[in-house]
Amino acid sequence: MTGTRSRRRVRRSTADGGRPAGRRRPTGGDRSAADRPRTVRRSADRRGQTTLDFAVGAGVFLLAVAFVFAFVPAMLDPFTAAGGSALIVADGTASHLAEDALAETPRRPNVLDESATKAFFDADECELDGDPIDEALADGDRIDVTLVPLDEGDEESCGSGGPADDVAVAQRLVTLDGDQYRLTVRVW
Template sequence: MAGGTNRGQSTLDYAVGVSIFLVTVAGVVTFVPGMLDPFDSTQEDVGRADRLAESLAADLLVADPTEPYRLDGDCAREFFDAEGDGAGGLDCRFGTDASDLGAALHAEGSGVRVTVEGPDGVVDADFDGDGTDDGSLAAGPTPPSSGNVAVAQRAVSYDGETYRLLVSVW
């Protein structure tokens, strides 16, 4: 073709290329911050929550250390009973109950909440043995709605049912 200009790109090709580029940039800007959110909490809080959840589910609240994640019902109720007297004469593996959660878990200086939850929320328990639920398996203040809260969970067996033990640290 003599005398003509040979352009390898038309206006339509250019518009399609720029549109694909802008959609890609918008996707990266939209989704990358959300992918980084799990790493926004300090690693120290994430590690502490995981350590506390493992300690409770595999050691402190079990009757037999060879059967981790199977909570001893009496000891678990005694641990979460804020009006109880520690181990209450039971052969439990903790020295201090959840009325002083920081001391019980050696997590002084941190905000900590521990709950045992099922499909309907926090599990209710009969603390005084009269056959009626008079408390729940929850201890510690409610985590803040803003700020970094690290949460660790373990599947546990409590009174023959499967629940989730959640530990929140902030």
């Protein structure tokens, strides 16, 4: 072997178990602290979560659950309201009256023609083109149409009146002879 040193591994004797000199296994009795396996210790002074942390976390969770139970049904209520078809009929009828049937021209929706409006409200059953508006509604719905001035004046109404509850209502703001009115359609 010229110019190179040979490296030899020194094998330790089996008497010490092949361990480094500072880590010998004791021959009897308890192990020393250095020889014990390292485990996670739980003590009150070294925990990461205190009772107060747990209480705050549980409180926030309960508030979130209460929020969900309180507000989600209210958010879904418009989509599950009873009488959904009556609401659609009321809204469609109000739009048809304000924008087409009683309007001066299609270019000026919500501006009512005086003669068409007078003829509509003078009839006993809210007639459009000679037919009562109740007959045009599906499922035998009943209707009440009211024209109320926003300032002062007389209220115009036609239809069959109606119950105080379980009524679908749609409203439009309209102009008649330069005055503002509220056109209200009730369907039940």
